[in-house]
Amino acid sequence: MKYLLILTLLAASIFSIAQSDKIRLAIKTKAAVIEPKVIAWRRDIHEHPELGNREVRTSALIAKHLQSLGLEVKTGVAKTGVVGILKGDLPGPVIALRADMDALPVEEKNDLPFASKVKTTYNGAEVSVMHACGHDTHVAMLMGAAEVLASMKKELKGTVKFIFQPAEEGAPVGEEGGAELMVKEGVLESPKVDAIFGIHISSVAEAGKITYRPGGTAASVNDVKITVVGKPSHGAAPWTSVDPILVASQIVTSLQSIVSRNVNIVNNAAVVTIGSIHGGNRSNIIPEKVEMMGTIRTLSAEDEKMVTNRVREIATLTAQAAGATAIVELPYSTHYPVTFNNLALTARMLPSLTRTAGDNNIILTPPITGSEDFSFFAEKVPGLFFSLGGLKKGQDPKTAGPHHTPSFYIDESGLVVGVNAFCNLVFDYAGTEPKLKTDK
Numbered sequence: 001m002k003y004l005l006i007l008t009l010l011a012a013s014i015f016s017i018a019q020s021d022k023i024r025l026a027i028k029t030k031a032a033v034i035e036p037k038v039i040a041w042r043r044d045i046h047e048h049p050e051l052g053n054r055e056v057r058t059s060a061l062i063a064k065h066l067q068s069l070g071l072e073v074k075t076g077v078a079k080t081g082v083v084g085i086l087k088g089d090l091p092g093p094v095i096a097l098r099a100d101m102d103a104l105p106v107e108e109k110n111d112l113p114f115a116s117k118v119k120t121t122y123n124g125a126e127v128s129v130m131h132a133c134g135h136d137t138h139v140a141m142l143m144g145a146a147e148v149l150a151s152m153k154k155e156l157k158g159t160v161k162f163i164f165q166p167a168e169e170g171a172p173v174g175e176e177g178g179a180e181l182m183v184k185e186g187v188l189e190s191p192k193v194d195a196i197f198g199i200h201i202s203s204v205a206e207a208g209k210i211t212y213r214p215g216g217t218a219a220s221v222n223d224v225k226i227t228v229v230g231k232p233s234h235g236a237a238p239w240t241s242v243d244p245i246l247v248a249s250q251i252v253t254s255l256q257s258i259v260s261r262n263v264n265i266v267n268n269a270a271v272v273t274i275g276s277i278h279g280g281n282r283s284n285i286i287p288e289k290v291e292m293m294g295t296i297r298t299l300s301a302e303d304e305k306m307v308t309n310r311v312r313e314i315a316t317l318t319a320q321a322a323g324a325t326a327i328v329e330l331p332y333s334t335h336y337p338v339t340f341n342n343l344a345l346t347a348r349m350l351p352s353l354t355r356t357a358g359d360n361n362i363i364l365t366p367p368i369t370g371s372e373d374f375s376f377f378a379e380k381v382p383g384l385f386f387s388l389g390g391l392k393k394g395q396d397p398k399t400a401g402p403h404h405t406p407s408f409y410i411d412e413s414g415l416v417v418g419v420n421a422f423c424n425l426v427f428d429y430a431g432t433e434p435k436l437k438t439d440k
Contacts, residue, residue, distance in 0.1 A: 023155060023427050024355065030148045031419040037147075038419060039412050042140035043114040049103030049129045049136070051122060052167030053079040053177045058101050058139065062164050065143050069150040071162070078181040079171075084162040085191075086150055092158025092430040096188070096196040096381075097145060097422050098179075098374060099138035100168035106130040109406035123173055132408040134201035134390065139164060141199060141415055145422035152423075157430035159191055168373050170334055179376040188380050195345055197425050198374045198385045199418050204397040205389030207414035210357045210421065211365040212386040214346040218339035219271070219297035220304045221371035225332040226251065226292045226315050228279075230324040235284035242323045245279050248290040251318050251326065252277070255294075258310045263303060270307055271297040271369050296330075297369040299338060339375040342382035349384055352428035356421045370403075384425075388418045 041061070050058055059080045066073045066084035074083045080101075107128035108116045118129040146162050163182065171177030176184075188196075205211055228248045233241035252274050263270040272294065279290030296311060298304040312328045319326035354362045365387075374385045390410035391400055401407030 027423040031416050034144050035416045038140045038144040038415050041143055042136050045136040046131050047114040049116050049118055049131045052102040052169055053171050053175055055080045055101045055166050078185055080166040082164040086160045088156025088158055089154045090157040093194040094159045094191045095426050096161040096163055096193045098163040098198040099142035100135045100165045101139055102167050102169050103129050104132045106132040107406055110409055133403050134410055137201045141418035144419040148423050160426055179373040183376050193381050196377050196381055196383045200387050201390045202387045203390055203400045206391050206393055207389050207411045208417045209361045209389040210353050211363045213365055214341050214343050216299040216338045217341050217367050218372045219299050219369045220338040221336045222296045222331040223334045224294045225329040227327040228290045228319055228324055232288040233286045235286055241286040243286050244290040247319050247322045247324045251315050254314045262310055268299040268303055299367050336371045336373045337375040339372045339385055340378055341384050345382040345384050352424050356424050389414055
């Protein structure tokens, strides 16, 4: 009897593995068939980029496609977001897949037949617009995954929620937007999401390779505005002034001691950058005030609290010591938490990513000090956010156009891997137990 039970369990295990292989082969075959459509979508979106909360054309394209697949579709989510719901024929969890849609105020310099020539108004000024961070590829891959998964509805356990998010790069001044607003509007509810997955393309990792990191993978971001108010005077009589330019200079210099002396860089990196400083309009006038803008990046909630507190202390007390006043607005307009990959979820789904890309194409990477508002989703439910290479094979990464620049470029040969990854994650997560909890 004991041996019969063992043989029964072994047979069930072999059957399960065979079924999983069958599913993966079906996904791979279907993804290969629609690869030209994925590339065509990507090029169309790239040629017609739209800024955050203005993704009207992109949203319409997505909604039309999801509706053609028979999905339940909701538009106008968090301004211009689109959510599609696919219900499998078998019971199971609710899994969310996310892609961001917005472009950047950057003028494209690439010589491509589908290069962007779009111009629009941004914060009151005319700007060029470009998909300089690859969000066009994210949308195309998720549209492709929706088509593959919809065609496998009979085999699908549970529900898939496709989240097409606006304004990842930040909403226009005076507006809400992005993942934070989507969460506020209940995108992770009705039905309640059990886990969420997201992909980001990389211009410096070879096409088809997947990079990942458990835990803190992308930094939190806080922007800061510091206004130093002093006493104006003639430039020839500085002793009658409280010079805000001098005070601002001292503040900028002292802020650099936070990373070098307060952050335990053995554990985590951090960044304190002042990127803008304005004060005065003549060589012989000491102005009344100076305004500075900067960004703060940290890789843990503890470091975020410590570094932001130190910025406030240094700015306020340095100004006070000079007889001036520092008004610190922190965060000024932007705050994203640390993008944290759920430890249990990452361990559980790593085999799925490995089977998708191959053993030699999975790379554990250090965290980055860039930020991602996928973090708002991953604060609420277990999340896994990973990168997919978009660098031409054999190209030196040092020669690649960086993200957020006019020369940003993506080799499209790896997009089919992204479609496969999304689909395999859905089937593999639905086929394992139990549900996960956030582990931050």
